[in-house]
Amino acid sequence: MSIVVTGASGQLGPLVVESLLERGVDPAEIVATGRAVEKLGALADRGVRTERLDFDDVPDTVPWLGEGDVLLLVSGSEVGKRVPQHQAVVDLAVRSGVRRIAYTSAPAADDTTLAIAPEHAATEQLIRASGLPFTFLRNGWYTENYQQAFEQARETGVVTSSAGDGRVASAPRADFAAAAAAVLATEGHEGAVYELFGDVAWSFDELAAAFAEVLGRDVTYQRLMPDEHRALLVSFGLDEGTAGFVVALDQAIADGLLGLTPGDLSRLTGRPTEPLLETVRSWV
Numbered sequence: 467m468s469i470v471v472t473g474a475s476g477q478l479g480p481l482v483v484e485s486l487l488e489r490g491v492d493p494a495e496i497v498a499t500g501r502a503v504e505k506l507g508a509l510a511d512r513g514v515r516t517e518r519l520d521f522d523d524v525p526d527t528v529p530w531l532g533e534g535d536v537l538l539l540v541s542g543s544e545v546g547k548r549v550p551q552h553q554a555v556v557d558l559a560v561r562s563g564v565r566r567i568a569y570t571s572a573p574a575a576d577d578t579t580l581a582i583a584p585e586h587a588a589t590e591q592l593i594r595a596s597g598l599p600f601t602f603l604r605n606g607w608y609t610e611n612y613q614q615a616f617e618q619a620r621e622t623g624v625v626t627s628s629a630g631d632g633r634v635a636s637a638p639r640a641d642f643a644a645a646a647a648a649v650l651a652t653e654g655h656e657g658a659v660y661e662l663f664g665d666v667a668w669s670f671d672e673l674a675a676a677f678a679e680v681l682g683r684d685v686t687y688q689r690l691m692p693d694e695h696r697a698l699l700v701s702f703g704l705d706e707g708t709a710g711f712v713v714a715l716d717q718a719i720a721d722g723l724l725g726l727t728p729g730d731l732s733r734l735t736g737r738p739t740e741p742l743l744e745t746v747r748s749w750v
């Protein structure tokens with residue numbers, strides 16, 4: 467039996483593999499896949515089998531996926547193309563006799579106004595329709611999404627957002643990866659839908675305070691109205707579509723969609739999620 471991970475050439479996937487190894491999973495039983503195989507070298511050096519898998523060109527069969535295997539489908543990053551891409555991987559899993567599949571989804575994917583949710587909801591639906599036993603890992607926000615804001619604060623002393631008093635219960639990728647590894651390496655997760663958030667929901671005033679403490683300089687939170695925020699992002703060179711997307715995500719935060727603390731993440735990993743300040747300290 468193997469544990470097969472897609473997206474191992476990205477940022478989350480290798481942390482899942484790392485977490486599996488920390489749990490004592492035999493590297494020979496892990497298959498790390500990615501489209502850019504040149505990014506899989508470090509995992510190959512650890513004794514993990516590495517294989518190319520392009521979601522746009524999925525073969526009928528592959529020798530490294532078979533009867534009884536457990537598959538983690540890390541959602542792809544090509545927004546707008548993901549539903550057929552994920553369908554192709556799920557179809558391969560069915561043809562290969564995979565025992566169960568886990569998928570990295572989005573908070574309340576099938577019942578939310580979150581702009582990123584529709585492709586995740588459609589993927590959850592197609593996985594349910596496949597008949598494969600599944601686990602949905604509905605990942606909330608990575609703390610690393612604010613690393614660019616940290617760099618901006620270092621230069622300007624300002625954090626800008628149109629999220630108002632909204633809160634974000636973020637956790638670093640490593641915590642989400644540890645939860646995925648727990649689901650892959652242990653039994654009893656069939657049919658589970660985990661809503662994964664950090665243990666603490668922070669406000670943007672608290673984000674600015676964490677940046678200030680780590681940078682040793684004043685950092686203030688500048689509250690923007692959505693239209694002001696969009697115009698600012700466009701002035702920084704973002705296209706209208708991307709700027710609108712970022713503003714919509716901040717609106718979701720203002721609406722409380724990313725500030726929930728159900729505790730599933732720390733329950734799966736068996737440890738508290740990493741506090742905001744600790745993650746920010748690692749960026750210096």
Ligand SMILES: NC(=O)c1ccc[n+]([C@@H]2O[C@H](COP(=O)([O-])OP(=O)(O)OC[C@H]3O[C@@H](n4cnc5c(N)ncnc54)[C@H](OP(=O)(O)O)[C@@H]3O)[C@@H](O)[C@H]2O)c1
Nearest residue numbers: 473475476477478500501502520521541542543606607608
């Ligand atoms: N919760 C959050 O805050 C948050 C934030 C950002 C993204 N996400 C989602 O979580 C996923 C994992 O996050 P991440 O930080 O690891 O993202 P990432 O670093 O952008 O990695 C994306 C991975 O998807 C793979 N991929 C994309 N298109 C592919 C294709 N056509 N065929 C095969 N592989 C493909 C990439 O492979 P190659 O590099 O080999 O092309 C890469 O391994 C993202 O893809 C996205 O769906 C969540």
